[in-house]
Amino acid sequence: MKHFLFTLLVCAVFVFAQSGFSINSSGIHVPGARTLSPGDLFIMGGFEMASSNKPASLEGYIVDENGNQRQLSKSPSNTVLGYIGYGVLDYLEVGLNVSVHYDGNAGGTRLKGLGFGDLGLMVKAQLPNQSLRDLFNIAAALEVFIPSGTNEKGLRPRHLWYIHKNDLTHSYSSADFSAAATLYLTMNIHRNVNWNNYAGVLRNFGNDENIFVYGTGFNLFPYEWVSLVLEVSGETRIRSKDILRGFMNDQLRFSPGLKVRLPKFTTLSINADLGMDLFRKRKVSRGHAITVKNKGHHYSYTVPGSPPIAASIKFSRTFDLSGRIEDYKERMNSCPKSGLSLKERKYRCAPDQDNDGIADDLDLCPDTPEEVLIDGHGCPFDHDEDGVPDYKDSCPETKQGYPVDEFGCIRDADKDGIPDELDKCPHSEAGEDVNENGCVRDDDEDGVPNALDSCPNTPAGLNVNKYGCFLDRDNDGVPDEWDKCPNSFEKEIVNMYGCPIDSDEDGVPDYRDRCENTEKGMKVDSLGCRLDFDHDGVYNEDDKCPDTPENAPVDNEGCPIDSDRDGIFDYLDNCPNTLDGTEVDANGCPIREKQNLDKIARRIQFHKGTDKPLNSAYTAFSDVVSIMRHNKKIALEIQCSVKQGEAMVPQSLSEARATVIYDFLVNKGIKEERLKATGYGLHLPSNVRGHSKLNPVGVRLIPHNFAQE
Template identity: 75%
Template sequence: MGGFEMASSNKPASLEGYLTDETGKEYTLTTTPSNTILGYVGYGILDYLEAGLNLNVHYDGDAGGTKLKGVGFGDIGLMVKAQLPNQSLKDLFNFAAALEVFIPTGTNEKGVRPRHLWYIHKGDYTNPYSAADFAVAGTLYLSINIHRNLRWNNYAGVLRAFENGENIFTWGSGITLFPYEWVSLVLEASGETKIRTKDVWRGFLNDQLRFSPGLKVRLPKFTTMSINADLGMDLFRKRKISRGHEITVKNKGHEYSYTVPGSPPIAVSIKFNRTFDLGGRIDDFKKKMEACPKSSLSFKDNKYRCAPDSDNDGIADDLDECPDTPAEVLIDESGCPFDRDNDGVPDYKDKCPNTKEGYPVDEFGCIRDNDNDGIPNELDKCPDSEPGEEVNEKGCILDTDEDGVPNVLDSCPSTPAGLKVNQYGCFMDNDKDGVPDEWDKCPDSAPNEIVNMYGCPIDSDEDGIPDFMDKCENTPPGVGVDSVGCRLDFDRDGIFNEDDMCPDTPVDAPVDKTGCPIDSDKDGVVDYLDNCPNTLDHTAVDANGCPIREKLNLDKIARRIQFHKGSEMPLNSSYTALSDVVSIMRHNKQIAIEIQCSVKSGESKEPIELANSRANFIFEFLVNKGVKEDRLKASGYGLQLPMNSHGYAKLNPVGVRLLPYHIKEESSELK
C-alpha cells in the first residue's frame, strides 16, 4: 500500500501561528506545507495470518526561517494480524486482532506537526516524526455486514510507549456503502486519546478526533484507490489555545515552543493498494468455482471437486428437484423448468403462458371458455354471455354497486346501497350539495355552501359563523368574534380582548401574557418607555429607566470604549471604561455580560474579523482582571449590531454593546 497525505497550510502546525525559542524570540509561520508519503508492505503467511512492515516519510515546509524544515523518516512499525479461521458466521461479520511494535528509527530534529499523539511527551521534547521511544499496540477489528450494500467497520486498541509510560487509546468506526461495487462511499470517525482519570471527555474531544468521508475505487489487477478527507474537530468549532498541546522541539541546540491542535482541521489523502497473487490461488479458486454447478457438497482437500450433475443443467444432483430436465430448457434455482403462471404446465409446453392463477387448464396450459368471456367453463355461472360484456368472477354481467344499472352504463359505479338512482346510476341530489336527497336534512342549501353529512351548513367551532365564511375556524367556545369569525383584539397587542388586562396598550409595545406592558429589568419603567432596558438589579433609575449613577449604566460605559481606526487596540481613554466594567462585575456576582462589537463602514475590508478581534480583546482584558470566563461571551457582528429584542432600547447601533444577564437563567434571556 502506498499513499500521500497533505494537511492544510499552517493550521496543523501551531494554534498561535508562530514558534518561540528559548530566548523568547518569535518565528512567524506563514503557509507551511505538511505532507506524508505512506508505505506499507504485508505478506499473507497463511489464509488467516498476515505479517507487515509500515514506514512513512514526512515533510514539513518553512517554519519561520528555523532549521525544522525538511524531509524525515517516521518510526518503523512491525505488525502481525490474525483473523478467526473457519469462521462459520463470516458472511455476517469478520473478527481479527493485531499486535504492532514501533521501533524509534524516525528523524528526531525535523518537522513541525507531530504525526501521532504518542509523539507528544509531557515535560520532554517532542519529535514530530518519531516517538523517540519503543511502543507496542494491540488492536481488535470487527466488520459487520448489515446488508449487501452496507458494511460497518470498527477497530479499537491500546498503545503503550515504554520509556515515557504513556497509554493511548486508538479507535475508529465507519460505514461503507456499496462495498462490493466498483465505487464505494466510506464515512468514518476515528481518534487517538490518552487514557486518563480526569477530564476524560475534554481529552477525548481535544487529543485527536476526526471525521473522514471518502471514496474507494476498485481498479483492475486487485488494485484499489482510496480518496479521503480528514476533517478535524477544530474545523467545526472556534479554535482555542486551551484545547491544544504545549510542546517543545529541539533542533541544532535550539529549543522551540508552541501549541498544536490534536488533529489538523483539514487533511486530504490518496492511497493505492495492490495485492499480488504470488501462488495463483485466487485465480485458480475463481476458475474452479465457475466450472462447478451449484452444490451443497463441500469442496474437499482444497481440490475443488464438483458434485455430479446428470442432466447438465448447472444444478448438482443433490440439489436438483427435477433431475431429468431436457437440454436447453430454462430452469429455476431448484433445477426445474420455469412455470411462470403456476398452472402446472411448464413454460416450454405452455401455449397460454399468462393464465390467471387458480384457473383450470388443459394439457396445453389454456382454459376452456365457450362464450369467450375469460371465465373457464368450470367456473362460469352465466355460460351464454354476449361478446364484449363486462362480467364478474362468476361470468355474469357486472353491476358492482348493485343499483340495477350495469357497469357498462353506470356513471356512478360506487353508489351506496338503498339509494334511488337516475338512469345513469347516480343518486338524486336536488340542491347539489353532495348529500343524497334521502339523507339531506337541509334540502335547500345555497350553492357552494359547505355542509355536513346531513346536508346542513357546518359551523365547526360553533361561533355563529358558518365554515365557508369563517376565516378563524378553531375559535374557542364562548369568545367574541368579528364578522369573519376571528377573535377580537382592539389594541392589537396579540392578547385577545377576553384575556387582556390592559386593553389600551400602545401599538407594538411589548406585553406579557395578560396584555400588560413588560418591565424586563424590573426597574419600574416599562420596556416601551425604557431607554436603558438592561439595568442591573436594585439600581436607582430616572424617568427614562436609565441608572442615575453613570458608573452603573453599561450602555453609556460601552459608548466610552473606542478603538484606533482599523485596529483591535483601544484608545487609552477606553481603559477607564473597561475598569468600570470590571468594578460592576466584581460587585454583581450574579450577572454575566455579553460583549457585542461592530465596526464603522470603511474601517476594514474584513469587518466581521475586526469586530471579533475587538470583542475578544475586551473578553481577554476582563478575564485578566479576574472575571471568570463562564461569566462572559464575546461576539462580532460586522458593520451593524443586532436589533434589541424589545425594539425600543436606544442602544448604540455601531461600536461596543454590553448586555448583562443572570447566570442562573438561560444565556439567551437577557436580563
C-alpha cells in the first residue's frame, strides 16, 4: 500500500493532442487505452522541431508597448521531451512528464531562448473487461499540470490553454494550475488494424477556462516490427458561439508517422505534423491574438492555432522490473521478519527460536508454540483482548473490559452475563433482563422493571402506579404533578397544564364554545357567543336601540327602519310605500286614499285568465297617473302576479298584465324611464324593503326615488 500511495504522488503522463504531451507505446499523439503491466517501467525521450519559412507571428512582426514593430523572419521552435511511466497494479498506470523548449529569432527581444515546460502528472486506469478485451479497451485518466515552466521566454505557445484571453500568455507555461479528465477507447478491428480514440476536458483554474481535447488515429500492422500511423488530433475552447470556426482555427493537425520496434523492448517513432495553415491561406482573422512579457516589456502579435509543419523523433524502452521484484520478495519471505537487513546478515536469515516467522530481535513473544497464529509482533492473537490468547481462550468473544479467569471466561454466579466483580445485584434471577450493572433493567427509572412497565417512557420524577404509568385522576392525559386543573371533565380538550383550552380567550372552553373566533375583549354568553338581547342581529356593543321588538327590521346600528320616511317604523307600518310628504295615520297609511298606492293597487283587477282590466281598474290607473304627475321625483315599479289556476302559463300572463299598466301610464305622458314593469308568475316577492305586510298576489306599486336612479 505504501508503494502504491507513493507512486500516486509521482503521477503521470497526459496524452493531449498538442505535441510534447502524447506518450504511449501505442500511437504517436493518440495513445491506446491499455495501461502498463504491473512492474513495467516505460521511459521515453524525444526531440520535436516546428519550423517553416514563415515567422511565428501571422503579421510577420511583433509590437511592443510603444507601438514599435519588430520584424520577424524564420522562427524555429524545438522541444526536448522526457517521460517516465510505471505500471503500479493490473490496469493502473502512473507517470511523470517533463519538457524543455527553445524558440529562436525573437525580433531582437529577449524572448528567444531555452525554458522549462510545465510538469505533467497523471493516473490512468483501464476497465478490466476481460471478456471483451480482444474487441476493445476502455480507460480513464486524471491529469494535473503544475505551473513549473518558464514564463518569460518563447514565441510560439505550446498549448491552447497557455493562451489567456484577457491576460498575459506564456509560451512555455500556463502559469496556473490545470487539471483534466480524459476517456480513451481502443478498438481492435483486426490483428493488423487498431483504432485509438480519446476525448477530455481540461480546466485552467486561474483563468476559469475550459478546453476540449480530442484525437483519433489508426495503427496499421501494430504488432509488426514496422507500424504505420495515421492520426487527427486537436484541442479547442468550449464555447457557445462560432463552434465550427473555433474548431477549425484553434489547434487541429494531421499526423502521419511510423514506429520501428528494435530489440530489448525499444521503439523508434518518427512522425510529421501537418497543421491547418498548410492547406489554406494564413490569415490574421484565423489566429489567436496574444500578449507576452519579458523583463517588464510587453509584446503583442497573432499566432496560428498550430504550426503548419512539425516533425518529431522519439526513442522509448520498457523495462520489466516484475521479475526482480518477485525474486526480492521471495528471498524476503523465506526469512523471518527482522530489524536486521539481509545485507547486514550477508543474506543469511536472522535467528528465530520459536519458528513463528518473526526474528528474535523483533519477537515480543519468543516462546510461542508452533502452529499458533500470531500478529506482526510474534504474539498469539487475542481477538477479544481479555489477556488470554485465542488458543487458550475457552470464551473467545468476551466483552472488552470484563475481568476473566485463566480460561478467558467471566465469573458470573447468578448467570446474568455480568461479571461478579461488576455485578451490583449479584442475586438476580435467571432469565431477568439486566443492565450493565447486573440489576433488573428499568430504562425510565420509575421503579417498575421493563418487563412489567406498560408505560416504558415515563418522564423522570413522576409518580407511577404498579404498571409504571403516571397518575392522572381526571384522565386528561396530563400527570397529576403537572395538572393545574385536576378536575377536568372526561374527554375535555386540555392544554399542557391540564386546563381546558379557550382558543379565543372569551372565558368559555372550546368544547362548549359555539362561536370559536370571538374577538378578544367582547362580552359573550354561556356558549361563547356575543350578546344580542333584542335578537335583531346587532351585538349589544354596537346596538344603539337595544330594545327593538323581535323580528323588526333594523339598520346597522340596531334601530328600526322607516323605509318610506313617513315617521312610522316598518314593523308598525301597514302602508310601507307611502310617497314622501304624504300625511299618514297611526298605521302609516295616507289619510287620503288617492295617495295610498297600496289601496290603489288592490283596485286594479283583470278579467279572469286575461290581461284585460275590469272597467273599475281604469279609475285606479287615473289615480296613479295623477300621483306620478304631481310627484315628478318618483319612479314606479309595477309588479304583477296571477292566482293559482288562472292561466296555463302564469309567468306570461303576469308579464302581460304588468305591460298593460305600463303602456297605459306611458300613453298618459309618463316617461318610460320612470317606469318598470315585471311579471312574477304565481307569487310576488315576499319581502320589499325589509317589510312583509305587502299583498302576496295581484298588483303591487312600489315608488322609488327617480333622482337617484
